[in-house]
Amino acid sequence: MTAPITPTLLYLDNVTVSFDGFRALNALSLAIDHAEMRAIIGPNGAGKTTMMDVITGKTQPNEGTALFEGSHDLTALDETAIAELGIGRKFQTPTVFEMHTVEDNLLLALKNKRGPLATLLSRRPAREQERIDALLERVRLTVQRHRRAGELSHGQKQWLEIGMLLAQEPKLLLIDEPAAGMTDQETADTADLLRDIARSKAVIVVEHDMTFVRDLGVKVTCLHEGSVLAEGSLDAVSANERVVEVYLGR
Amino acid sequence: MRTQSLFDRQTTVVLSLLAAAAILVPAMNGLALPGSALHLSDHLVPLLGKYVCFALLALSVDLIWGFCGILSLGHGAFFALGGYAMGMYLMRQIGARGVYSDPVLPDFMVFLNWKELPWFWYGFDWLPFAALMVLLVPGTLAFVFGWFAFRSRVTGVYFSIITQAMTFALMLAFFRNDMGLGGNNGLTDFKEILGFPVQAGSTRIALFVLSVLALAGGYLLCRWVVGSTFGKVLVAVRDAESRTRFLGYRVEHYKLAVFTLSAMLAGVAGALYVPQVGIINPSEFAPANSIEVVIWVAVGGRGTLAGAILGALLVNAGKTWFTAALPEFWLFALGGLFVFVTLFMPRGILGAANDLWERSSQKLRARRSPQPVTQAAE
Ligand SMILES: Nc1ncnc2c1ncn2[C@@H]1O[C@H](COP(=O)(O)OP(=O)(O)OP(=O)(O)O)[C@@H](O)[C@H]1O
Ligand SMILES: [Mg+2]
Numbered sequence: 257m258t259a260p261i262t263p264t265l266l267y268l269d270n271v272t273v274s275f276d277g278f279r280a281l282n283a284l285s286l287a288i289d290h291a292e293m294r295a296i297i298g299p300n301g302a303g304k305t306t307m308m309d310v311i312t313g314k315t316q317p318n319e320g321t322a323l324f325e326g327s328h329d330l331t332a333l334d335e336t337a338i339a340e341l342g343i344g345r346k347f348q349t350p351t352v353f354e355m356h357t358v359e360d361n362l363l364l365a366l367k368n369k370r371g372p373l374a375t376l377l378s379r380r381p382a383r384e385q386e387r388i389d390a391l392l393e394r395v396r397l398t399v400q401r402h403r404r405a406g407e408l409s410h411g412q413k414q415w416l417e418i419g420m421l422l423a424q425e426p427k428l429l430l431i432d433e434p435a436a437g438m439t440d441q442e443t444a445d446t447a448d449l450l451r452d453i454a455r456s457k458a459v460i461v462v463e464h465d466m467t468f469v470r471d472l473g474v475k476v477t478c479l480h481e482g483s484v485l486a487e488g489s490l491d492a493v494s495a496n497e498r499v500v501e502v503y504l505g506r
Numbered sequence: 507m508r509t510q511s512l513f514d515r516q517t518t519v520v521l522s523l524l525a526a527a528a529i530l531v532p533a534m535n536g537l538a539l540p541g542s543a544l545h546l547s548d549h550l551v552p553l554l555g556k557y558v559c560f561a562l563l564a565l566s567v568d569l570i571w572g573f574c575g576i577l578s579l580g581h582g583a584f585f586a587l588g589g590y591a592m593g594m595y596l597m598r599q600i601g602a603r604g605v606y607s608d609p610v611l612p613d614f615m616v617f618l619n620w621k622e623l624p625w626f627w628y629g630f631d632w633l634p635f636a637a638l639m640v641l642l643v644p645g646t647l648a649f650v651f652g653w654f655a656f657r658s659r660v661t662g663v664y665f666s667i668i669t670q671a672m673t674f675a676l677m678l679a680f681f682r683n684d685m686g687l688g689g690n691n692g693l694t695d696f697k698e699i700l701g702f703p704v705q706a707g708s709t710r711i712a713l714f715v716l717s718v719l720a721l722a723g724g725y726l727l728c729r730w731v732v733g734s735t736f737g738k739v740l741v742a743v744r745d746a747e748s749r750t751r752f753l754g755y756r757v758e759h760y761k762l763a764v765f766t767l768s769a770m771l772a773g774v775a776g777a778l779y780v781p782q783v784g785i786i787n788p789s790e791f792a793p794a795n796s797i798e799v800v801i802w803v804a805v806g807g808r809g810t811l812a813g814a815i816l817g818a819l820l821v822n823a824g825k826t827w828f829t830a831a832l833p834e835f836w837l838f839a840l841g842g843l844f845v846f847v848t849l850f851m852p853r854g855i856l857g858a859a860n861d862l863w864e865r866s867s868q869k870l871r872a873r874r875s876p877q878p879v880t881q882a883a884e
Contacts (some may be wrong), residue, residue, distance in 0.1 A: 312752060339754035351740045351749045360738055370754050372763040376736035383875065 261328045263326065265290045265428060265458050266311065271320030273482075280306040281317065282482035288428070294453035295469045296462045297493075298479035299503045304462045305348055307479070312345050315336040324428070338372070344426035348433050348462075349414035354406030358397050358416060361405050362388050364421035389421070395449075396420035410437040418449065428458045435468045445472035459496055466494075466504075480504065520725055520812050527554075528718040532711045548707055552782040555714040557822045559779035562721045564802045564818035565811060566771035569728050571800070572809030573737060574764050575744035577662075579796050580669030581772050583676050584644035586790035588773025590680075591643055593693035593786040594627060595636035596704070600697050613695070614688045624686045633700060640777040641770045648769030649762065655763075656758040661747070670793045677791035692787025704781050717778045721815070724771050728811050731767070740764060797840075801844050807854025816856060 266288040273281040309315035322330040325465045392398040395415040435443040478486045486496040570576040602609040606616040608828040629635040683689040702709045806817020828836040
């Protein structure tokens with residue numbers, strides 16, 4: 257690896273992923289700073305989710321560099337190791353443990369020793385319960401704490417998954433379409449929550465809902481056909497002719 | 507919350523029933539006079555003991571299949587290996603009382619013209635060593651097998667198929683005389699265990715009670731495992747494996763740990779089974795045996811532990827009755843039962859009973875309280 261040691265938290269350079277010759281990511285480059293929030297927009301199939309797959313070790317890029325904290329080569333690590341480094345992810349379709357209670361979902365996500373022996377012998381200290389209570393409060397699921405996660409509404413599941421992300425205490429959060437299937441009020445609340453989280457952590461949010469992206473008020477990157485089309489403030493990006501042509505104008 | 511309290515009640519019920527069996531069976535066999543309605547005849551004691559061993563085997567399968575989604579179709583192999591370890595101990599106890607009266611070599615070795623005991627038979631004349639092997643041999647095989655399978659992320663039906671291949675390969679290996687384990691006759695003609703004659707009524711009672719204790723211990727161990735945070739991770743792996751990885755759990759380590767533990771439980775079941783049936787041979791490795799265990803668990807109710815015990819007892823009692831009354835129909839009955847349960851009781855007998863219980867208690871609550879039902883539900 258001859259990649260430069262960068263001061264940025266996440267550094268993607270020239271990343272290419274092809275599926276049977278089709279390039280889902282095409283020489284993508286992107287840098288995210290510590291405690292930065294970035295919104296990613298772009299048409300369906302632009303490669304937004306694939307980019308998250310590369311960062312979290314689900315997909316191996318055919319080419320390119322992916323560095324975390326300047327020194328960890330993400331392309332050489334698997335999902336578990338990357339999660340341990342401090343990268344958490346919310347999926348496009350909410351994935352929670354449906355048979356577990358809301359509380360247990362958070363318990364499993366809580367930053368703790370992850371080995372089989374540690375979990376087999378773990379006693380739950382009061383401090384842990386306090387953390388869970390605080391998280392439940394934050395994602396407004398205190399009333400639902402004993403319900404099975406599978407019984408929650410779509411929006412509640414999205415929030416539970418964000419709560420699980422917070423429980424992991426990651427340095428970087430990847431959040432794929434958090435507002436999908438939410439009411440306007442829920443969407444606005446989610447934007448508030450994310451802004452609050454971004455005060456102490458780096459966050460990458462993928463979203464199609466422009467009102468939501470505007471609410472976030474952060475730097476925007478527009479992807480198209482696997483590479484960056486435009487980057488800057490939302491106003492600047494939405495004024496870009498190419499962006500209007502391939503995405504916003506439709 | 508409701509499920510939690512249900513499990514506690516379930517534990518009480520299971521342990522009480524097992525305690526009752528451990529007391530009643532010896533009493534009905536030893537104290538009740540022959541001819542009285544309460545008397546349990548001698549040949550029924552090892553038969554019941556056999557069922558109890560099968561229940562422990564079913565429990566071990568439920569631990570991995572019900573709670574971690576690992577469908578092993580080769581657990582009969584671990585059961586048989588535990589059985590062989592015990593069988594080797596029992597062979598060594600025969601001493602010079604074999605047909606050929608060789609003081610060291612078991613009959614089949616004399617028959618094959620072998621001059622000395624193979625190295626892997628050393629130590630088996632001592633029960634503690636044999637008992638250790640009952641755990642270590644199946645445990646090691648499961649560990650090595652699981653290490654390769656889980657690391658390469660072999661899951662689902664592919665995993666099931668290679669477990670079938672494993673038990674089939676072992677069956678072929680054990681059929682060979684050069685294996686040094688009795689070839690297709692296996693190990694049999696046992697005389698004594700710890701100095702007590704294996705055929706004696708009192709020994710059989712003792713073995714039965716031991717099997718019940720092993721089942722109770724196995725049940726409590728499984729209950730403890732699935733109730734811990736470790737157990738919650740297992741269920742997470744079962745329901746959303748890749749999500750669990752993204753949370754930072756090493757899924758393959760969890761699978762390996764629970765698979766190895768389960769194989770050891772199966773080994774114990776096999777070890778208790780062999781002195782009660784008096785023989786262990788390669789047919790115990792038959793792929794169909796392992797499939798039958800999965801049917802017991804499915805019938806009783808997967809992922810409940812108690813259901814595995816119930817299923818094993820019911821199906822095997824049914825098998826005994828059928829093979830005596832209508833032998834040619836047993837396989838059809840078993841197949842039919844499996845189809846019926848899959849179609850109409852996907853959560854098994856215990857799952858269906860739980861649903862019924864919850865529905866009726868909900869109705870009861872709704873009737874008692876004047877509030878509308880929607881409010882009473884949560
Ligand atoms: N495993 C795969 N095999 C083949 N093609 C894939 C695979 N994963 C993604 N693709 C393709 O790569 C392209 C980029 O997909 P991706 O899911 O990253 O898009 P996206 O930007 O997240 O879109 P959306 O807004 O619809 O979620 C799509 O054309 C998709 O069909
Ligand atoms: Mg996507």
